[in-house]
Amino acid sequence: MTYCVGMVLERGLVLMSDTRTNSGVDNISTFRKMFHWQVPGERVIAVMCAGNLATTQAVISQLEERTKEPDERDNSLIRGRTMFNVATEIGRLLRSTIEDAQRSNGEAGKGRFTASMILAGQIKGMQPRLFMIYPEGNFIEASWDTPFFQIGETKYGRPIILRGYERDMRFEDAVKLLMVSFDSTIKANLSVGLPLDLLVIGKDEFAPLHQYRVTGDDAFFETISSSWGAALRSALDALPSYSFDSPGGSERDRDVD
Structure with missing residues (x-):
């Protein structure tokens, strides 16, 4: 299992992924x-992967090999006219890789090679775009109604992003929000773990604005983790107390009466 998040902001794109793989x-x-x-000066494209490791590595390896070929006509990363074209080609590659693996392993292998991807980036003259690509090769695009995508172990970190996200937030605040989301997921599920990879892509920059790997001894991440835990305990203590004598009210309500 894994956990990856891609987020669209007015300022650009923020991506974070864990690195744990377990059997x-x-x-x-x-x-x-x-x-x-x-x-x-022309484009920047990023991909995050979740699912069967052999499948995702095969897809990434093929994308890498295409960037090294003298004839780049088939390289969607370099030659794709739009991010939609890039998403279409990566979707086809993912689907064909899964189908080839399933054919090689017969009926017993079906369902074992599933994988999904998040694609993010910007091509000159166009807006930054974010896509989630499914194992079948189809995909959906983020919008201001759905401004972030998650793949992998999504349920533990999703509520935090939903409550904290603002489209006009600073990159630094978005990174902090994602760190809290990942910290909560790591605490709840052993299949997600450090190090974490962070990538920030500024609008019209066409290059990473910021790259960083969060390791197990990262002082800032440790501070975020401990401070978030303390803030949750403080918020819980500040809530009205539940009363066994008056389940529909609270001790604070009875004091007012």
């Missing part, structure tokens, strides 16, 4: 799940 509690490894490519 049981006694077989835990670290693999990068965030990748990006750029053509200076």
Whole structure:
């Protein structure tokens, strides 16, 4: 399992992913799940992966190989006219990779090679765009009504983003919000873990504005984690007290009466 989040802001895009991959509690490894490519001054494209590791590595390897070929006509990352074209080609590649793996393994292998991806980036002359690509190769695009996508272990960190997100927030505040989301997910699920990879893409920059890896000894992340826990306890203590004598009210309500 994994956890990846892509977020659209008025200022650009913010991406974060964990690096834990496990096949049981006694077989835990670290693999990068965030990748990006750029053509200076013209485009920047990033991909995050979740699901079967062999499947996602096969897709990323094929994308990497295409960037190294002299004839780049088939390279959607470099030659795609729009982010929609890029999403379409990556979706086709993901679907065909899964289908090839399933054919090689027969009926017993069906369902074992599923994977999904988040695609983010900007091409010159167009707006930054964010897509979620499904195993079937189809995809959806983020909007201001749905300004972020998650893949992997999504349920623990989603409520935090829903409550804290603002489209005009600063990049620094968005990073802080994502760190809280990831901290809560890590606390709740052993299949998500550090290090975390962070990528910030500023609008019309066509290059990463900020890249960072959050490791286990990162002082800022430790402060975020401990401060968030203390803030939750403080908020809980500040809520009205429940009363066994008056379940519909609280001790504070009875004091007022």
